[in-house]
Amino acid sequence: MIITKDHIGGLVFLCLSLLYGYYAGDIQMLPGDEFEPFTARTVPHTLAILGGLLSMALLLTADRTESKRLSLSNYDFALVAKLLVLIVVFGLALEWTGFMLATMLFLVGGFWLLGERSIKTLLMVSVPFAVGIWFVLAKLLDIYLAPGQLYMNLFGG
Amino acid sequence: MLDGIFTGLSTAVMPFNLLMVVVGCFAGTFIGMLPGLGPISAVALMIPITYGLDPSSGIILMAGVYYGAVFGGSTSSILINAPGCASTVVTAFDGYPLAQKNQAGKALALAAYSSFTGGTVGALALLFAAPALAKVSLSFQSTDYFALMILGLTAVAAFSGKGQVIKALIMTIFGLMIATVGTDTTSGATRFTFGSIDLIDGISFLLLAMATFALTEVVMTVLRGEHREEEEQVDMSKLGSMKLSKEEIKEVAPTIARSSVFGFLVGVLPGAGATIASFLAYGLERNLASAKEKLKFGKGSLRGLAAPESANNAASTGSFVPLLTLGIPGSGTTAIMLGALIAYGIQPGPRLFLDHPDVFWSVIISMYFGNLVLLILNLPLIPYISKLLVIPRPILIPMILFFSITGVYLVSFNTFDIQMMVVITVIAIFLKLLEFPMAPMLLGYILGGLMETNLSRALVISDGSLAFLWERPLTLSIISIAIIVLVVPPVLDLFRNRKGVRGPEVVVNEGEG
Numbered sequence: 001m002i003i004t005k006d007h008i009g010g011l012v013f014l015c016l017s018l019l020y021g022y023y024a025g026d027i028q029m030l031p032g033d034e035f036e037p038f039t040a041r042t043v044p045h046t047l048a049i050l051g052g053l054l055s056m057a058l059l060l061t062a063d064r065t066e067s068k069r070l071s072l073s074n075y076d077f078a079l080v081a082k083l084l085v086l087i088v089v090f091g092l093a094l095e096w097t098g099f100m101l102a103t104m105l106f107l108v109g110g111f112w113l114l115g116e117r118s119i120k121t122l123l124m125v126s127v128p129f130a131v132g133i134w135f136v137l138a139k140l141l142d143i144y145l146a147p148g149q150l151y152m153n154l155f156g157g
Numbered sequence: 158m159l160d161g162i163f164t165g166l167s168t169a170v171m172p173f174n175l176l177m178v179v180v181g182c183f184a185g186t187f188i189g190m191l192p193g194l195g196p197i198s199a200v201a202l203m204i205p206i207t208y209g210l211d212p213s214s215g216i217i218l219m220a221g222v223y224y225g226a227v228f229g230g231s232t233s234s235i236l237i238n239a240p241g242c243a244s245t246v247v248t249a250f251d252g253y254p255l256a257q258k259n260q261a262g263k264a265l266a267l268a269a270y271s272s273f274t275g276g277t278v279g280a281l282a283l284l285f286a287a288p289a290l291a292k293v294s295l296s297f298q299s300t301d302y303f304a305l306m307i308l309g310l311t312a313v314a315a316f317s318g319k320g321q322v323i324k325a326l327i328m329t330i331f332g333l334m335i336a337t338v339g340t341d342t343t344s345g346a347t348r349f350t351f352g353s354i355d356l357i358d359g360i361s362f363l364l365l366a367m368a369t370f371a372l373t374e375v376v377m378t379v380l381r382g383e384h385r386e387e388e389e390q391v392d393m394s395k396l397g398s399m400k401l402s403k404e405e406i407k408e409v410a411p412t413i414a415r416s417s418v419f420g421f422l423v424g425v426l427p428g429a430g431a432t433i434a435s436f437l438a439y440g441l442e443r444n445l446a447s448a449k450e451k452l453k454f455g456k457g458s459l460r461g462l463a464a465p466e467s468a469n470n471a472a473s474t475g476s477f478v479p480l481l482t483l484g485i486p487g488s489g490t491t492a493i494m495l496g497a498l499i500a501y502g503i504q505p506g507p508r509l510f511l512d513h514p515d516v517f518w519s520v521i522i523s524m525y526f527g528n529l530v531l532l533i534l535n536l537p538l539i540p541y542i543s544k545l546l547v548i549p550r551p552i553l554i555p556m557i558l559f560f561s562i563t564g565v566y567l568v569s570f571n572t573f574d575i576q577m578m579v580v581i582t583v584i585a586i587f588l589k590l591l592e593f594p595m596a597p598m599l600l601g602y603i604l605g606g607l608m609e610t611n612l613s614r615a616l617v618i619s620d621g622s623l624a625f626l627w628e629r630p631l632t633l634s635i636i637s638i639a640i641i642v643l644v645v646p647p648v649l650d651l652f653r654n655r656k657g658v659r660g661p662e663v664v665v666n667e668g669e670g
Contacts, residue, residue, distance in 0.1 A: 006324075009591040013327050020334055020349075028346045037621025038613040040346040044337050051330045058323045070590065080380045080586070084579050087562060091575030094566065103559065110555025114384055125552055133563075141209070143567065 005070045006062035014055035021048030082113050098148030099137070103130035161288075161510070165518020168213050169526060177214050178523050181221020182530045187545055188222070189229025191553075194374055195242025196226035196431075196473075196490045197596070201370040202557075204363050204497055205564030212501040213516050217523040219494050220477075224276065224527040225535070227431065227473055231268045231466060232539055233546075236261060244431035244469040247439045251454065251461035258457055262396040263405075267459060268466045269536040270401075271413050275467035276528035278417035279424070279474025283521050286425070290482040291510035299614040300625045302484075302506075304635035306608045309485035311643040312427040313597050322647055325597045328588075332601020333608070335360055342606065343613050355573045360581075362496040364565050364574050365602060368581035369595050370493070371561040375554055376582060377589060384550040396540065409463040412442055420468030424475020430488030431469040431476070438468030474524055480505055481517060484607070489596030496603045 024044035033039045062068075086109045093102035107126035116122060137143045168174060181203070188199035199222050207215030230245035235252035248268060255264035297305070314325035338349045339359025350356040378384060401409075416438040423434040442464035443454050454461045479485045484506035486492035498505050503513055510517050535542070565574050585595065619625040627633045 005591045009324065009327075009588075009593060012591075013331070016331075016334075023349060027341075027348050030344055030346070033344070037619075038343075038616045040341040040344040040348060042616075043333075043609050043612070044348065047330055047334050047337070051327065051334065054323055054327045054330060058327060061323065072590075074382070075380050075590075076382050077380070080376055083376065083379060083558070084582065087558065087579050088576060090562065091566075091572040094572055094575075103563075106559060107555050110558060111551055114379070114551035114554055116549070116551040121552075129556070137567070146570075 002064050002066060002069060004062055004064060004068035006058055006068060008070060010055045010059035010062060013051060014059070017048050017051030017055055020051065021045065024048055079113060083110065086110060086113065094148070095146075096149050098151055099145040100130050100134040101148070103133060161514040161518045162284075162522075164514050165520075165522045168515045168519035169217065169522040174214050174217050174519065174523065175526065177210075177218040178221045178526045179530050179534065181218045181223075182225040182228075182527055182535055183542070185222035185225020185227075186229035186232070186531075186535055186542055187225075189226030189242060190233045190543065190546055191229075194557075195230060196223050196244070197242075197370045197493065198374045199223070199226040200490050200493050201366045202560060202564065204366060204493065205568055207497055208363075208500070208568055212498070212503055212513070213519045215497060215501065216494060216516060216520050219497060220520055220524055221527045221530070223473060223490055223494075224470070224524070224531060227469055228269070228272055228531050228535060229542075231272065232265065232543065235264045235268060236543060244435050244473075245465075246432075247435045247465035248462065248469075250439065250465075251456070251458045254455070254457035255459075255462065259397045260457070262399040263401060264462060265396070265539055266399040266536065267401060267405075267409065267462055269532055271409070271416075271463040271466035272470040273528050273532045274413045275417040275420055275470035275472075276474055276531075277525065278414075278467075279421045279471040280521060280525045280528065282418075282421050282471075283474055283478060283524070287478055287482050287517075287521065288510060290478060291507045294483055294507040295511075297507065297631070298629070299611040299618070300629055300632045301635060303608060303611040303615055304626070304632045304639070305483055305485055306604045306611070308635050308639040308642070309427045309479070309483075310597070310600060310604060311639045313600050314643065321592075321594060322643070324593050328593050328595070328597040329601040332598035332603075333605040335365065335598070336602045336605025336609075343610065355571065355577075360577070360602075361565075361569070361574070362500060362603065363568055364578055365581065366493050366496060366599060367561050367565050368578040369585045369599060370489075371564075372558065372578060372582045373585040373589065373595075375557050375561070376586060378550075379554060380586065384554055399536070405459055409459050412460045412463045413467045415445075416442065416464040416467035417471045420471030421475040423468070424472030424488075425478045427479045427485050430490075431472040434472030434475075435465035435469040438464040470528075477520070477524070481509060481520070482507060484509075486600060486603070489599065492596065492600045492603055496599075499603070 021044070024041055027041050027044065029039055029041065086106060089109075090102055090106040093105055096102075097105070104126050107129060108122050111122050111125065134145065138145050184203070185196070185199050188194050188202065189196065200219050203219055203222050207218055210218065226242065227244060230240055230242040231248045231252070234240040234245045234249035235256050238249050238253040238256075240246045240249050252264045252268065255261065310329045311326075314322055314329055336359070338356060340347050340357055347357060419438055419441065420431075420434040423437060424430065439461060442460055443451060446454065446458075446460065450458070450460065473488075473490075476486070476488045476491045480491045480495055484495065484504065486495045495505055498516075503509065503516060562575055562578065565578060566572070589595070615625045616623075619628075625632060626636055
């Protein structure tokens, strides 16, 4: 039997619908809600049932041709994973190093990951860009950008 | 109505709003030119900027970006055979062969004139159709709204392409599920927050739209290794003349007129959008052509280029009719605009026409200005705008990623949102690899809250009975249309398959455009 993209998708959504329906039972009800025609659980329960039915329909009608098999070759998952980690690090850096430095680090990291190796280009693009964006946000648009924990610890404020 | 038109006109001609149209058209053209990024991504990238503007200016900017992105998509279709978005795929069929014959200038000019005419016909039709429909829909009750939302969701699913109906419906349900995360507005109960304070307000529209349409689209280009591809350099000396001869104008004029009206009508249908309009208009034009003319299609036919270009712009305008009058988006892009309007505290629908005439009319009027800007400013500047494409991808991609992330961060100032975006992007990539369409999910998410409110009202009024679905003729009619829209395409497919008739394989995108 060929396992295709539709089978995988159907199974994933079937599990999701089951879990969703299970957790819908945990939603707090107000006293007397059991006599009401509509409660906070009505829509989640309906969605869980509809999701389950549609997932089963997808599993039953799934295209079984070879071309629909999930092929993960020709995709650069490692690079994408590195980029996503870089985004997470950028989020953490925002709190520690502040907006401008975090932006520079993110851009240098991003350019580097995507194959730019010239140090001159890395710095010539990221530094003016980060300073420019910071100037527009903090000075022109008057948006408060926290200086970052590191700066606060070193210089106080 | 005249009062409203003047209010809209005075809002639209304010220097700042005119600037928004121009900026929107330019930004849209540039983003639309980048292969892989279409109008949805372009409009999504603008959401954070619009948060700092008043509603009229914000929506005017988005409309400008929408138009610009469709135009930019046509430009890259013609010049480098790389459609920036699905609605301009057909443009490449005849536009690129023309460019290869050193007639790129003519092709670009014809695309611009066709887009302008399509947009103008669309804007004029919108001027009359929208208020008329808004007046009718003033009599709608909560049951009718609930039915309308069902129609909007099913229509998007049904138009999602061959064999995709179930997948699109599943994504709609997934979007509705995401909409239930957070505090329930009717009872105040928290749902699916798993004790996290960050989820009490639910997942924000901005975060979801940016993660699924801006971040995911860019990351997908990296995943497919497209960032390594060398940019095809466009030789501007080979653009050729941008002038069309009298005979050529005579040849394409009826095509443009037909396709504009046709495109608008298709665009008005909830869920259809510019992509389907462009494919259908091309097919229609090919069928109407003489046997000799038919042979030219796909090899550089002027009619083959004019038809989809007029239709996709008219349909882009047409898709604003259900958005502005019923609050039901006609496409993925207008769904994002619906979300932005709701974020402003404006509820699109029949009351918009009465409560916010400035927004309603200024959007319609600025669309016309948008067309003018594209024709007068963008067309002559295309050789220069396309030079921006020379920026190497390794430099461009991190910058777009940066704008997507900080766009969300600068609204909430909560780094949890950045981590959440990464989680949603990972899920979206997985779903895209499994060929699940994204637009129905966003529509389900946006309409989820409204649908629940209307369903709760209808059920309380009818004391828990579902009879409201068939007792009110208007509700019943809308529900019947929804069923027909949902059932007819798969049944027709089934019949075609049995007869062994294979239609042209049209991979229609996810209600984008």
